[in-house]
Amino acid sequence: xxxxxxxxxxxxxxxxxxxxxxxxxxxxxxxxxxxxxxxxxxxxxxxxxxxxxxxxxxxxxxxxxxxxxxxxxxxxxxxxxxxxxxxxxxxxxxxxxxxxxxxxxxxxxxxxxxxxxxxxxxxxxxxxxxxxxxxxxxxxxxxxxxxxxxxxxxxxxxxxxxxxxxxxxxxx
Numbered sequence: 001x002x003x004x005x006x007x008x009x010x011x012x013x014x015x016x017x018x019x020x021x022x023x024x025x026x027x028x029x030x031x032x033x034x035x036x037x038x039x040x041x042x043x044x045x046x047x048x049x050x051x052x053x054x055x056x057x058x059x060x061x062x063x064x065x066x067x068x069x070x071x072x073x074x075x076x077x078x079x080x081x082x083x084x085x086x087x088x089x090x091x092x093x094x095x096x097x098x099x100x101x102x103x104x105x106x107x108x109x110x111x112x113x114x115x116x117x118x119x120x121x122x123x124x125x126x127x128x129x130x131x132x133x134x135x136x137x138x139x140x141x142x143x144x145x146x147x148x149x150x151x152x153x154x155x156x157x158x159x160x161x162x163x164x165x166x167x168x169x170x171x172x
Contacts, residue, residue: 037120087129118157
């Protein structure tokens with residue numbers, strides 16, 4: 001009677017350690033996982049992808065994305081700050097695409113069941129300094145690049161996330 005209980009406790013501890021390690025890896029590998037998810041890799045590909053997808057799809061994170069997109073529009077009209085550690089905005093592109101950015105922010109924050117790929121694209125747009133929202137000296141047409149990225153996020157968000165949930169329940 002005592003042996004099975006101790007074996008169960010050891011198994012629980014191992015599973016707990018595995019979950020902690022997986023969560024830590026998902027945190028450390030977040031930028032890579034975001035790229036994968038934005039490229040269309042299914043969240044169920046690995047446990048780390050699933051954890052990151054769940055994080056990105058949380059209401060709190062989606063509100064942060066929307067706030068960052070709105071802030072980018074506001075910052076595009078403010079005077080340029082000197083000596084900042086932040087990646088510089090592609091100010092003209094943001095001004096040109098401000099309506100599409102606002103619409104994306106609204107959709108990301110309010111959509112009931114968003115597809116992970118769309119949220120990942122919006123997250124990268126808002127927070128990745130290498131993204132289309134930010135100035136890239138080698139980029140030729142920042143406005144077109146930004147508009148295409150916003151369009152990709154909208155298209156991905158319009159596709160139902162139901163198949164992601166069906167796949168998750170099938171694995172369980």
